[in-house]
Amino acid sequence: MAIKRKVQLTGRSTYTLSLPRDWIDRLKIEQGDELSILELEDGNLLISKEELTVSREKEVVIDLDEIEDEDLLEKIIISKYLAGYSKTTIRSNKEIPSRISKIVSSIVNNLIGSEIISEGLNHIEIRDLAIHGEFPxxxxxxxxxxxxxxxxxxxxxxxxxxxxxxxxxxxxxxxxxxxxxxxxxxxxxxxxxxxxxxxxxxxxxxxxxxxxxxxxxxxxxxxxxxxxxxxxxxxxxxxxxxxxxxxxxxxxxxxxxxxxxxxxxxxxxxxxxxxxxxxxxxxxxxxxxxxxxxxxxxxxxxxxxxxxxxxxxxxxxxxxxxxxxxxxxxxxx
The missing domain is CATH 1.20.58.220 (Phosphate transport system protein phou homolog 2; domain 2)
Known part of the structure; x- marks a missing residue:
């Protein structure tokens, strides 16, 4: 439900707007806390307790031992890329076969901006190195x-x-x-x-x-x-x-x-x-x-x-x- 608030003029040039008390309580905001305000393209303002100018890194781990089908592995890796994960780690309790490593490498080569930056006996780390907006x-x-x-x-x-x-x-x-x-x-x-x-x-x-x-x-x-x-x-x-x-x-x-x-x-x-x-x-x-x-x-x-x-x-x-x-x-x- 939309809540209306009146804009108040404090002094000669400062405009203030009171925030809903239940929202303040729900997010546990206290006096002196900083809020981020972002102007959207349509002119609306987005207010958040979180920092809006910096994207938090999204990480996910894929348990290779639970995946027997190679086609399924490909679908999972691609799905994590599409979901915007910046770091995808493939782990196994056993040594990852070279055949699987080659398959993962082939999949990553088809994902623009993704690179394998670390590879060990039982893990492969994929990073999304692309910068959002770099390729409109x-x-x-x-x-x-x-x-x-x-x-x-x-x-x-x-x-x-x-x-x-x-x-x-x-x-x-x-x-x-x-x-x-x-x-x-x-x-x-x-x-x-x-x-x-x-x-x-x-x-x-x-x-x-x-x-x-x-x-x-x-x-x-x-x-x-x-x-x-x-x-x-x-x-x-x-x-x-x-x-x-x-x-x-x-x-x-x-x-x-x-x-x-x-x-x-x-x-x-x-x-x-x-x-x-x-x-x-x-x-x-x-x-x-x-x-x-x-x-x-x-x-x-x-x-x-x-x-x-x-x-x-x-x-x-x-x-x-x-x-x-x-x-x-x-x-x-």
Missing amino acids: IDKAVRRAHLIARNMQKIAIESFINSDSDNVSDVFEREDSVDRLYFLIRREITSALENPTILKELNMNSREVLYVYPVAKSLEKIADHSESIAQACLDLQGKKVDKKIGEYLLNYSKEAMEIHTQAILSFLGKRRDLAVKALNVFDALNQKLEDGTLNRERVSDIDVEIQIQFVERNLDRICGYGMDIAEMAIDRIH
């Missing part, structure tokens, strides 16, 4: 989109030309998108927990909540682009008809235009670009429905299956582009 969230979103967009371009061209040589590049880039996605999620979590970090990111709490679904959509676009690259390998050298190649290329270009305009709208806070993305989506659907953009079925069932698989992935990429456009509109209003 908007910049991370822009970078993730650029990589995902290039992945889609390479994947569809590789499929059309049955060129498996460039497919490995798509798989490698997908890891880069994952790293950026994890970084964005961690920054969001830390910002919502600590108003000081929120201020360092130069965003308000409302804006931060819109960033996560956008980052997730970009991660999904990268995943679907990776799936298209995998379809190229599954063709096993079989060629796609030229007309079908042109059809898929045009389909992909339209899908790319949707999420490109949507991201530009989100980052630039431009509603007109979000509307443009929506219009491209509607026009694409109309072309698919009236046959303006279509193809003939392929007699080779194996090739037909892969083409349909690519179509489904392009359809999902369009959907995620629409999700970003909707987030852009919500962020602006």
